[in-house]
Amino acid sequence: MELESQHVKLLCATAEGDRRAFAKLYQATSGKLYAVCLQLLQRRDLAEEAMQEAYVKVWHNAADYHNDKGSVLVWMVSIARYRALDILRSASYRRETRESVQEQADSSGPQGALFEQRDKVRIDECMDTLEDGQRQMIQLAYFRGLTHAELTEHTGSPLGTIKSWIRRGLQKLKRCLEP
Incomplete structure (x- = not known):
């Protein structure tokens, strides 16, 4: 069976509340969704959180999928991407990132912070x-x-x-x- 038609079949069964179909859909697509989340968030814990929220949304909205929105995988990837972007936009993520960067700068000492700042300035100059x-x-x-x-x-x-x-x-x- 073609992969896309298998995804459609599993998603339709998921829309009817079939947990086994949902588990199979998860097995078939989770690697791709995780990769998308990890690429955007750069942290495993946050990528796992975004992916979990994405699959909850897929479970609740499976009946809303329509073929004209693209393939099932594209539809699911877009849900995962938006969940990851929501996390990136959140205030807690920005605060955690600032604290993490500060801890790294503190642990690398003044020389590491100087190199990091110099690289950032250089990138900004090149962007200009x-x-x-x-x-x-x-x-x-x-x-x-x-x-x-x-x-x-x-x-x-x-x-x-x-x-x-x-x-x-x-x-x-x-x-x-x-x-």
Whole structure:
């Protein structure tokens, strides 16, 4: 059976309250969802939290899925991404991140903090050398976690243009940051 049709079948059964189908759907998709969450959050505990919240939402909203929203996996990944982005936006995440960075700076001593600050300044200086479109796309994609499709929607620019801005911007950043 084709993977997508298997996902649809499992999701439909999940919508009817079938826990076994939900467990199979989890087994089939959890690796991908976890990878998405971990990539955005950079912490296992937060990625697991986002993934758990995403699967709770999938369980409760399985009946709301429609084929015109894309494949089941794409629909589930978008739920997981939004849960991860919600965590990133939360005040507690920002506070924990600040505390973690401060602890790392304290443990590495003044020299480590100096190197870290110098690298941050260098990255900021290199970002300032980018064209406006390149800088905006890189900030939205890498610092706010928007996908190419969301960038297209957000900016109204064609997908090819967005990809070009990001590619050229990253190449320019790489050249700027190389010793």
